Amino acid sequence: MKKRLSLIVSVTTMLALMTAACGGANEPSSNGGSGNAGGEKAKITVWHNFSGDDLRAKAVRELIENYKTNNPNVEVDAQAIPVDGYRQRLSTVAAANEMPDVFFVYAGSQSQEFYDAGLLQPITELADENPDWKNNFMEGAFDRFSFEEGQIYSAPLAMSATSFLYYNKDLFDANGVTVPTTWTELMAAVKTFNDKGITPIALGNKAPWVAQSTIIGSLADRVTGTEWFLKAVKGDGASFTDPQFVEALSKFKELVDNKAFQEGANSIDNTQAEQYFVQGKAAMMVSGAWTLTNLAASATDEQIAPIEVTTLPAIEGGAGAAGTISGGAGGGFALSKKTTGAAKDAALDLIYAVSGPDGQKAIAESNSMVMYKMELDESKVSPLYFKAFNLAKESGITPVYDAYLSAEAGEAINNGLQGLMMGDKPEDIAKKLQDAQVRSTQQ
Incomplete structure (x- = not known):
């Protein structure tokens, strides 16, 4: 991992970014003490990618601002970095082992790689001090943030539900199409809408993670089943070149x-x-919970009114269960291994301020899915979000591919799906994915 990260940028670029971005804020000798410990002072740096105008981004930024207001003895240097450049910025400082004190990290391969590189320290003491908070998370919330027994390295700010099937009820009714519950019915609906001059499914795959995250994880699970996928990830009796995965890509x-x-x-x-x-x-769009937040912020009531939400249809003869959504824990705030003393105390306090019960409630009320149990006030969220929230609670959750694959293998499937859309063969994509995953596990 360290070797791979070190190849990202030159030493000169890394040093420049380290100086500009981190500013030595992790040095406990310059921080004094925690703002919550006898009035002593502390300084912490915080990086996140909640830079947009969507309701969730605003909610998270407001939670950080509230922390700053409530803790005047803690100097908080918070940087909101645009999503498109966030991973690169974080990887750059990771290569030099100069992480911000607190930083937003994605569940899955990214957090695993940072842990493997010795860049994280656990936040388990927060869970131990607040057992009611810990126990109120949904099942599986900490799975991708627990890299060793008994330790937790982040608390998710979201449920990463990635494969809701949104559909326009008015278009379905006007064209005599029923909501598909099987693959055969879906393909019939595709034909009908095409015959009527209506695009069946909207997809924006310029950033190639979209098709992987929203479609292939859920679709492939219906063909292969979850157990097969987890074995293929580990190379334990299954391979991505197996016929069932080639069949999933063929779908x-x-x-x-x-x-x-x-x-x-x-x-x-x-x-x-x-x-x-x-x-x-x-007529349809397969997308994640983020679409709920985006539409709540940008669409009119008239535009949202005909939109309903369900799960992808079952695939006849497939090994996977129907009525499931690909997803799991979303990202959360992590703590740098190098942060100590008063800065660590302040950093943990900030993580709880954003990830604790009040933070979870604020994020949920921004029309963003969370993996935290609560009574949701229907009047404070959009009707579409309320429907999706209830659907997610009732649905099984299956893996999102890039949360389990290595970074190289995730890139292989992302680019491979773009290639399939331009004429590449499923068998070739399957082999590239398998080769990438094997290389990563052998390093």
């Missing part, structure tokens, strides 16, 4: 070949696809 290609997606889906982003769908130009 995705079947959508492409039957013009399920609008022209140029690889050249528009997810936000553009959301707008395309909400404007009534597409």
Whole structure:
């Protein structure tokens, strides 16, 4: 891991970024003490990617600002970095072992790699001090943040539900199409909408993670089953070149070949696809919980009114269960291994301020899914979000591929799906994915 990260940028670039971005804020000798410990002072740096205008981003930034107001003895240098550049910025400072004190990290391969590189320290003491908070998270919330027995390295700020099937009820009713519950019914709906001049499924795959995160994880699980996938990840009696996974990729290609997606889906982003769908130009969209937040902030009541939400249809003969959603714990705030003393105390306090019960409630009321049990006030969220929240609670959760694959293998499947949309063969994509995963596990 350390070797791989060190290749990201040159030493000169790393040093420049270290100096500009971190400013030595992790040195306990310059921080004094914690703002919550006898009035002593502390200084911490915080990095996150909640830089946008969506309701969740605003909610998280407000939680950080509230912490700053309530803790005047803690100097908080908080940087909101745009999503598109966030991973690169974080990887750059990781290569030099100069992480911010507190930083937002994605559950899965990214947090695993930072742990493997010795860049994280646990936040278990927060859970021990607040058992009611810990025990109120949904099942599996800490699975991808627990790298050793008895230790927790972050608390998720979201449920990463990635494969809701949104559909426009008015378009379905007007064209005599029933909501598909099987693959056969889905393909029939695709044909009908195409015949009517309506795009069946909106997709914005310019950033290639979209098709992987929103479609292939859930679709493939219906073909292969979850157990097969977890074995393939470990190379334990299963391989991504197995016929069942090739069949799953072939199902995705079947959508492409039957013009399920609008022209140029690889050249528009997810936000553009959301707008395309909400404007009534597409009958369906497979997307994650983030779409709920985005639509709540950008769409009119009239645009949202006909939108309903369900799960992807079952696939006849598949090994996986129907009625499931790909997902799991979303990202959370982590603590740098190098942060000590008063700075560590302040950092843990900030993590709890954002991730604790009040923070979870604020994020949920921003129309963003959380993995935290609560009584949701229907009047404070959009009707669509309320439907999706209840659907998620009732649905089984299956793995999102890039939360379990290595970074290299995740890139292979992301780019591979773009390739499938441009004519590549499922067998070739499967082999590239398998080779990438094997290389990563052998390092």
